[in-house]
Amino acid sequence: MKTQSTLLYFFMKFEFSPLISCIKKSVLIIIILVSFLPCKSVKSQVLTADSLALVEFYWAANGPSWNHDDNWLITKVDNWYGVTLSTDMGDPTIPARVIGLNLTNNNLNGTIHPLLCLLGKVSINLSYNYLTGSIPPCIGNCEINNLVLGYNQLTNPIPLSLGNDSVNKLGGLDLSNNNFYGPFPDTIINNVHINHIRIDRNHFTSIGNLGNWGLNIQLQENNLTFKDLIPYKNNLLPLIFMIPQDSVLESIDTTILIGSTFNMDAWVDTCSGNRYTWYKNGNWINWNSPQSIYTINNAQMNNSGTYTCQINNPTQCSGVYLWRRTIHLTVSNTTGMSSEYLSQINCRINYRLREQTLDIAFNFPSEEKVSVKLYDETGRTALRLFEGTTSQQEFHHYLGWMKKGLYIVKVESKNGVFTKKVVVH
Numbered sequence: 078m079k080t081q082s083t084l085l086y087f088f089m090k091f092e093f094s095p096l097i098s099c100i101k102k103s104v105l106i107i108i109i110l111v112s113f114l115p116c117k118s119v120k121s122q123v124l125t126a127d128s129l130a131l132v133e134f135y136w137a138a139n140g141p142s143w144n145h146d147d148n149w150l151i152t153k154v155d156n157w158y159g160v161t162l163s164t165d166m167g168d169p170t171i172p173a174r175v176i177g178l179n180l181t182n183n184n185l186n187g188t189i190h191p192l193l194c195l196l197g198k199v200s201i202n203l204s205y206n207y208l209t210g211s212i213p214p215c216i217g218n219c220e221i222n223n224l225v226l227g228y229n230q231l232t233n234p235i236p237l238s239l240g241n242d243s244v245n246k247l248g249g250l251d252l253s254n255n256n257f258y259g260p261f262p263d264t265i266i267n268n269v270h271i272n273h274i275r276i277d278r279n280h281f282t283s284i285g286n287l288g289n290w291g292l293n294i295q296l297q298e299n300n301l302t303f304k305d306l307i308p309y310k311n312n313l314l315p316l317i318f319m320i321p322q323d324s325v326l327e328s329i330d331t332t333i334l335i336g337s338t339f340n341m342d343a344w345v346d347t348c349s350g351n352r353y354t355w356y357k358n359g360n361w362i363n364w365n366s367p368q369s370i371y372t373i374n375n376a377q378m379n380n381s382g383t384y385t386c387q388i389n390n391p392t393q394c395s396g397v398y399l400w401r402r403t404i405h406l407t408v409s410n411t412t413g414m415s416s417e418y419l420s421q422i423n424c425r426i427n428y429r430l431r432e433q434t435l436d437i438a439f440n441f442p443s444e445e446k447v448s449v450k451l452y453d454e455t456g457r458t459a460l461r462l463f464e465g466t467t468s469q470q471e472f473h474h475y476l477g478w479m480k481k482g483l484y485i486v487k488v489e490s491k492n493g494v495f496t497k498k499v500v501v502h
Contacts, residue, residue: 260285
């Protein structure tokens, strides 16, 4: 083993050409396999499938850059940092199994290799790292006990196999603070073994029917509304596990003419009993109305401002409040602008969904300060596309590299504000 360790150390510490790197990896695997062959001086060796799974996981998660990779690929598996093996069962012919993998806060910055599914009755904690991609679909088909993947950069799909309670004995699941979105599968919620789930700080838009009434689940900071939360409120889920939720609907920035009528809506779901309190510039202007629409009639300059709405359901989901994203309203008198001047204003925003390319062109009568920005659905600036003084400009931006979701592109100038929705998929 000393000779093997020396060779492994040599291969780990020096950089080679791509061809040598491939040879390096192959030799490493061969040496590790040889080190697991039975010998008289060694009791229960690690199951070969488990050791190979860890090796592939190491490379996929960029092992050489970890904060701690002590002894990985250099000594026997039972000395590898973060790895726990089953205790000696008294029979040297029975190989040991990996039962624990704890690499929390260790600068893992690759993906989760699917060979990790070969592990047996194991608890896995890879939280507080920088893992990307998705969870291997097979992960629920091993006899996993706990799976903690919170505070990474993982995204869809979520493996439905995690609901396979005939195989896995999943007691706890932590997917908090990642980039998951869409519906959360009710098959996982109904896993009879599971007693605690964390899916807080994601972008889930709905959650499955509650079948496991003993489940402790943390739902805060998602895109859930009352129709999702009421069943859990009825199950006496602590309020702290439900609030806050992300704001609803889309931000609006618009200009209307003096004397016109303008409707603002904050409708979110079909639950009866929803109440709407509208605010202008932080001050409430109505209170607990059953109507989701607030109407401004005969708009005047003093109606300009920032509007939002607090939504609650006091009878079925008391203590939970949702907020509508802001509406920035400007009331303007345009009588001083001639029709000839208006005809010279041209701003075109086109988004080609299939190519995920944003085309913007504008032509104004004179040079002026122009700002073009892309906002995410929360109203935060995602990209600054153009800022400067000009009268005309044309440019194209590919958005396919961005995080999936709904965005608003906004062109602002003294001539007006022009907006368009774009969807990155």
